[in-house]
Amino acid sequence: MTVERLLPGQDARDLIELTREIADKELARRADEHERAETYPEGLFATLGSAGLLGLPYPEEYGGSGQPYEVYLQVIEELAARWAAVAVAVSVHTLACFPLAAYGTAEQRERWLPDMLAGRLIGGYSLSEPQAGSDAAALACKAEKTEGGYRITGTKAWITHGGRADFYALFARTGPGPRGVSCFLAPGAAEGLTFGRPEEKMGLHAIPTTTAHWDGALIEADRLVGAEGQGLSIAFGALDSGRLGIAACATGLAQAALDEAVAYAKERETFGKKIIDHQGLGFLLADMAAGVDAARATYIDAARRRDAGLPYSRQASVAKLVATDTAMRVTTDAVQVFGGYGYTREFRVERYMREAKIMQIFEGTNQIQRLVISRHLAR
Amino acid sequence: MNIVVCVKQVPDTATERKLRSEDKTLDRDAADGVVNELDEYAVEEALRLKEAHGGEVTVLSMGPAKATETIRKALAMGADKAVHLHDDALHGSDALGTSYAVSQALKKIGFDLVILGSESTDARTGMLAAMLAERLGAPQLTLASKVEIEGTAIRVERITDYGYDKVEASLPAVVSVVEKINEPRYPSFKGIMAAKKKPVETLGIADADIAADQVGLANSWSEVVDFAAAPPRAAGTVIKDEGDGGARAAEFLASKKFI
Numbered sequence: 001m002t003v004e005r006l007l008p009g010q011d012a013r014d015l016i017e018l019t020r021e022i023a024d025k026e027l028a029r030r031a032d033e034h035e036r037a038e039t040y041p042e043g044l045f046a047t048l049g050s051a052g053l054l055g056l057p058y059p060e061e062y063g064g065s066g067q068p069y070e071v072y073l074q075v076i077e078e079l080a081a082r083w084a085a086v087a088v089a090v091s092v093h094t095l096a097c098f099p100l101a102a103y104g105t106a107e108q109r110e111r112w113l114p115d116m117l118a119g120r121l122i123g124g125y126s127l128s129e130p131q132a133g134s135d136a137a138a139l140a141c142k143a144e145k146t147e148g149g150y151r152i153t154g155t156k157a158w159i160t161h162g163g164r165a166d167f168y169a170l171f172a173r174t175g176p177g178p179r180g181v182s183c184f185l186a187p188g189a190a191e192g193l194t195f196g197r198p199e200e201k202m203g204l205h206a207i208p209t210t211t212a213h214w215d216g217a218l219i220e221a222d223r224l225v226g227a228e229g230q231g232l233s234i235a236f237g238a239l240d241s242g243r244l245g246i247a248a249c250a251t252g253l254a255q256a257a258l259d260e261a262v263a264y265a266k267e268r269e270t271f272g273k274k275i276i277d278h279q280g281l282g283f284l285l286a287d288m289a290a291g292v293d294a295a296r297a298t299y300i301d302a303a304r305r306r307d308a309g310l311p312y313s314r315q316a317s318v319a320k321l322v323a324t325d326t327a328m329r330v331t332t333d334a335v336q337v338f339g340g341y342g343y344t345r346e347f348r349v350e351r352y353m354r355e356a357k358i359m360q361i362f363e364g365t366n367q368i369q370r371l372v373i374s375r376h377l378a379r
Numbered sequence: 380m381n382i383v384v385c386v387k388q389v390p391d392t393a394t395e396r397k398l399r400s401e402d403k404t405l406d407r408d409a410a411d412g413v414v415n416e417l418d419e420y421a422v423e424e425a426l427r428l429k430e431a432h433g434g435e436v437t438v439l440s441m442g443p444a445k446a447t448e449t450i451r452k453a454l455a456m457g458a459d460k461a462v463h464l465h466d467d468a469l470h471g472s473d474a475l476g477t478s479y480a481v482s483q484a485l486k487k488i489g490f491d492l493v494i495l496g497s498e499s500t501d502a503r504t505g506m507l508a509a510m511l512a513e514r515l516g517a518p519q520l521t522l523a524s525k526v527e528i529e530g531t532a533i534r535v536e537r538i539t540d541y542g543y544d545k546v547e548a549s550l551p552a553v554v555s556v557v558e559k560i561n562e563p564r565y566p567s568f569k570g571i572m573a574a575k576k577k578p579v580e581t582l583g584i585a586d587a588d589i590a591a592d593q594v595g596l597a598n599s600w601s602e603v604v605d606f607a608a609a610p611p612r613a614a615g616t617v618i619k620d621e622g623d624g625g626a627r628a629a630e631f632l633a634s635k636k637f638i
């Protein structure tokens with residue numbers, strides 16, 4: 001079902017309409033096949049890039065579209081309702097552009113941002129390590145200053161789009177302690193950089209998630225973003241925005257599951273009536289719908305605060321927590337609505353349930369979101 | 380190079396299409412108007428030729444007020460400007476009337492190359508390119524699956540039942556395209572915003588020197604006398620395989636003279 005959206009103006013309505021057209025033709029038609037075969041959708045990101053969907057919330061002077069987060073996130077939601085893996089990769093690309101857009105020098109921005117925002121360069125975000133996930137400050141990958149740049153040595157983990165992306169927002173250690181982390185705009189093809197085999201994941205099969213091994217690769221000095229030691233605050237600033245992207249992905253996924261469940265419940269008959277007309281099941285669907293609406297309202301509220309220049313870190317964590325827990329519940333219930341059929345790969349709800357699980361884990365597990373929220377409360 | 384692309388707004392093939400009982404013309408208000416699919420290929424080809432050779436792409440559409448949506452879509456893809464031929468007197472024109480009106484507008488706009496789709500999805504006469512070429516005294520290169528331009532020479536590969544013909548002519552010329560020719564781009568968000576500011580000139584029949592007694596329903600050479608809804612599809616034949624399924628399927632196909 002088409003979601004009726006309250007949008008700030010005609011431009012935003014046109015953008016959503018364009019997104020739906022592309023999502024219906026390029027995402028919905030290809031998702032099942034690629035998720036099943038675990039194959040990368042060649043050419044798709046170029047299409048999204050030339051349509052202008054890969055730099056929406058960034059300034060027009062660098063080739064972005066200057067869209068508020070309120071609108072950008074609804075685009076992400078529309079993409080996620082057709083293909084979660086692609087929407088996540090778009091959100092991560094947008095996240096990977098953040099350090100340069102927010103902390104880069106004018107010269108750095110002019111040099112790289114236009115290609116990044118037009119999607120000619122696709123980005124990944126490389127913060128996590130095998131031994132440092134929730135506790136990002138424990139990261140160990142080293143960046144040693146040498147003549148002309150930094151030598152990177154160590155292992156990064158869990159990189160969405162790993163091995164496929166053209167650049168990575170890389171976080172590595174230039175000194176000890178939490179103030180010893182720096183951010184780099186690392187090229188994907190650096191000498192001394194190799195990627196592991198794609199992880200065998202529960203879902204999001206079409207987009208690889210890999211480790212990266214840095215074996216003394218040299219990164220030029222002008223690829224340091226922000227000051228040395230500023231890395232963690234850049235990383236966390238980026239994640240506040242990124243979490244909103246994941247909240248939007250989760251909402252779109254939940255919406256898709258709800259739509260499939262409602263359509264099925266209007267067709268399937270037991271005991272002589274449509275299953276939606278059994279109150280016990282109708283109420284399950286009602287709770288699912290209430291959850292989806294609440295998730296959407298929560299992330300849009302946080303986005304509006306961001307757009308208005310207000311603090312939004314706590315609200316972003318609330319949105320990520322609410323939307324992803326909702327997606328897990330709604331997709332699980334969608335399988336329930338389908339009965340035995342829901343447990344088979346014949347129906348998309350089975351995939352949706354697997355895809356929902358990761359949303360509670362990445363860009364800060366939902367335990368970590370609670371940590372962020374409770375720390376705000378304790379202030 | 381001055382390229383004009385003829386674009387028609389047609390009712391969405393995914394929605395139910397109807398004729399109006401009063402005058403037996405298409406009820407264009409009953410369905411969503413979309414760009415005739417092949418015309419997106421025509422626009423794409425025009426944009427590619429412009430990217431390769433320079434010049435300007437003008438969209439020309441004859442149709443009711445709401446055809447502006449279709450014009451904006453072509454502008455959002457990247458065309459530079461548009462002409463909307465719009466006059467109540469044009470309503471109900473047949474292919475002869477339409478080709479006359481469109482050719483008059485083309486003379487007014489001026490062109491080196493006119494590109495059309497090879498067929499619309501509503502009326503589907505597939506005659507417009509030929510009629511326009513005749514009226515404009517320009518060579519016609521129809522059913523093109525490839526277009527090349529070198530100086531004032533234009534070469535196309537024209538699809539046929541057995542392959543393709545290579546056809547050459549000199550500009551100015553009229554070309555119609557098939558979907559094999561390219562893969563139309565999506566408009567970009569920036570393109571959509573820019574399209575809102577691009578010039579769209581509206582021409583009435585007087586502006587384009589179109590004689591009122593040559594166009595419109597009353598002056599059409601062809602007349603729709605009657606129409607009926609297509610009969611609903613009959614239920615198919617189900618062959619249940621009880622060991623002899625293959626033979627019975629073959630028997631069925633043979634009875635219909637397919638094999």
Ligand SMILES: Cc1cc2nc3c(=O)[nH]c(=O)nc-3n(C[C@H](O)[C@H](O)[C@H](O)COP(=O)(O)OP(=O)(O)OC[C@H]3O[C@@H](n4cnc5c(N)ncnc54)[C@H](O)[C@@H]3O)c2cc1C
Binds near residue numbers: 132
């Ligand atoms: C498909 C996928 C894609 C990913 N993409 C990226 C990416 O693009 N870039 C990137 O940098 N990372 C990415 N990640 C990594 C992801 O962000 C981490 O997996 C996540 O942050 C959790 O870290 P961890 O796996 O090390 O779990 P751990 O930190 O080891 O946590 C294990 C468990 O302990 C809990 N826990 C930990 N600390 C606390 C605490 N203080 N209080 C309460 N509970 C706690 C956690 O919630 C979790 O349940 C991705 C992961 C996956 C699976």
Ligand SMILES: Cc1cc2nc3c(=O)[nH]c(=O)nc-3n(C[C@H](O)[C@H](O)[C@H](O)COP(=O)(O)OP(=O)(O)OC[C@H]3O[C@@H](n4cnc5c(N)ncnc54)[C@H](O)[C@@H]3O)c2cc1C
Binds near residue numbers: 415442477497507
């Ligand atoms: C259901 C129906 C049946 C009809 N039957 C007949 C008939 O039997 N005989 C007859 O003479 N007329 C008929 N007409 C009228 C016909 O629609 C118009 O004459 C029409 O504008 C030209 O014909 P076409 O759409 O078939 O063009 P086609 O030749 O099929 O279209 C080829 C290309 O011409 C261009 N083009 C077509 N129309 C326009 C336009 N208005 N503005 C800009 N470019 C355009 C487009 O590039 C299009 O791809 C019929 C109309 C309808 C709706």
